Amino acid sequence: MPPLFFVHIPKTAGTSFRLGAEAAFGAEAIAYDYGAESAVTSALVKAHLYGDLHDVWGFGQASAAAGHAMIGGHVNADRFVSLFGVGRTLTFLREPLPRIASDYAHFVRHYDYKGSFRDFYSRPVMQNRQSRFLQGVDLEALGLLGLTERYGESLELLNAHFGTAVPLRKDNRGKRSQAALDALSAEERDELTQLNRRDIALYARAVGLFEARLESFRAGRPWAHARLVETNAKRVAGWAWWADARDAPVEVEVWINGKQAGECPTVELRPGLCRLRPPRGGYVGFHLPAKLTPGDRVQCRVAETGQWFPLKPRRVPAPEA
Template identity: 25%
Template sequence: MLRDIVFLHVPKTGGSAVRTALVRGCGDRRVLYDYGAEEKQTTPALRDALYRDGFTGDGVGLRRHFGDRRGLLLIGHFHADKYWDAFHPDSFVTFLRDPIDRLISEYNHYVERYGAELELEAFIETTRFSRHVSDLFRGVDPAEFGFVGFTDTFEDDLRALSEKVGHPLSALRENEGTYAPGLREKAEDPVFRKQVRRFVSVDHAVYRRLRNRYDKLRARRLAGLAEAEGYRGRVRLAPGGRLVGYAVHRAVEAILELEVHAGGRLVTRVQADRFRPWLKSSGRSRSGVAGFDVPLRRLLLAAGRPFLPATASVRIAGTDIELPGSPVRLR
């Protein structure tokens, strides 16, 4: 289950439906919208902070102003690199669509909503729209995102996203445009689509790479976690009877799951998914997301153990690797 979720809403990909599903299903987090300084959808406090509270506009600034123990759900039209440095890659979610269909849909949106009189051909030749997707991902490889879904497999991918975020998600397709007959014919004409493809070649390369290879790329990267010597971290007993620390893997950036054992048995599993500024500033974690905080006594009581054992050990889940500092003396 993801603590933080960053939904990069690519226009005309079914993103409005995904946004609604995430807010309904994951709204127990603090919800923030960033659709730009001038857009009404942008969270007012976020807009104010951008210009009046000294907020730098980057992910670290957002963390300092809007950090929440429940986690964050950040949604909007923004460049991925704006928040990449302060969120874990696994937190990033997006949906993509065939660039030709996306571009035609965006044209239709401009005609219907704004009364644009620009011809489709002239609209397509405008660089801003033909490379819109690749521009949103500039400086970031979307293959590292925690989840990439696709419009043409929307229902299946929404179910997969439900498993990823740890909440059931359901959505009605929203904001769908109705094409005029002539535009529909062009959208389905193979010859016209071939002509358009050369204008969206950069976006198309990004789309095809992820459409064909996303699962394989993710699996190959995560396979690196098998290198046991790559794990780093520490655990200690903090005031209030809390086990706190961090856990990372040097070769693979992944949110690690930990097991807490006490009194001869597994007490709980916890993810090292808390943001800690010192982890980022010290270079231990690129994003600063690798911390954990376990209120041990409450967990022991929930597990039916009213008395505190002498020690507790913290291990990388599924391994015998204990974090430095473990076992921790509890009394």
Template identity: 30%
Template sequence: MKFLRDLRSILQQRKKDSLNPINPELLSIHIPKTAGRTFREILKSQYGVNGVLSLDHYYLTKQNEQLADHPTDRYPVIHGHLPYRQISKVALPSSKYITWLRHPVDRVISNYYHYRDSVFPAKQKRNPSAQLVSIEDFIERPKRRNKMSQYLEGIDLEALFFVGFQEQFKEDVVRLGRKLQWRISELPLQMRVNENKRTKQSAPSLPEELIMRIRKCNEKDLALYEKAKQLSEKGFWS
């Protein structure tokens, strides 16, 4: 009898597996300030609102949860601020990794103004005595340095299914769409790339000395970015 029960269970599972695709298909690593919110909407346009599980490590830490605590096998796409070492824990051998990069200097500057204009005001409401961190101190903090390398630690660029660049966002979305046989329309491609227009208009021009300091603090990211650009120009992710 036990044998028959086990056999019935195996057959039921096989039937279930045949009706449902093997998920997750895509693992989208959203490095901060690299057009990730726009890309999330494009993913939803292709896989449906209920086809994209959007999470980040900040939320998981706050909730004292692990990514595996969520039903990741129900979603074809997982997207969010999830470093490779975290998101890979729910990967399948067939899962494809995708990420977007941005020139490190531009990414760090954008990250700081996002902190200054959005994150800090919210923090100050909770704690009126909170002090705004200057950009000079911000760029020196270890967790703010080489952020792209931090997110991709543990995986080689060549192992990624696709790497796009914010500077050529529309063209790269089209290239990715061809690889995945997406139905590309102009509408999602017109959505805002992850930039804050008010910030760009009000941000003072930064002195060259500060730019050089940002480069010095992000040498690993600069090397990563240049290698990725070279691979892309050779057609590696086409």
């Protein structure tokens, strides 16, 4: 079994999770990547990824030989997702504006940052950080997507899904991070919101997915990673696979304007997903030929469980001029 890959987005309860994981797995069973200069970064990571030869595959082999249970750090998802697989990849997201305020307080406290909060959030590198950490990986595909604001429930899902026993901790919690946010004028808050609208949209999707998965978990229903990818005048297409160990395809119902239009199994190859190492060698796609017109409402459902995706019907767009 490949190790877990933890994408540690700053100020999302990642330190609590990291220390909890050390308690569960043992510190020696975890390799960290927090950059070449970080004292936390593991020697194995530095040797393979920050030396003269940048050898990700070699690191993966060395990690397997070391028996690592988890790899984690402030790295983008595409750093190791092709190595360990999207099903073993996990992260936590946080409401964007409090997250960036907490990030600012952290820089002031630990890096002696002297600029104002507005100076800080005006820097492009500090905007939409959560989206950039996950760029190229759909939320629906992640093995586990947790929420900082619901950290206890997130751990419950994580431990049940991966068979782990990571304890609940609350570490590295800044006490003044909200102050900078509260001090903003209405115009500045609007500016901050506009600058981080991608993260705000991402977080809204994450909340919906989290609540749906938690509901399925509480009801004892299996979860399917699933996404509707294409709706146009001629067809509906997407992908889905089971979150548990079963290798069977998912039977997907396609609903158009509130009526079931057909059913198809997820057995088609999706080459664009193969870099994420999904189950079934990437044969997780489906499509249904259909005659659709702009404004039609399309939604899919997992036949076995009744799980809807997307969570709300999607309207067929008008053709481009």
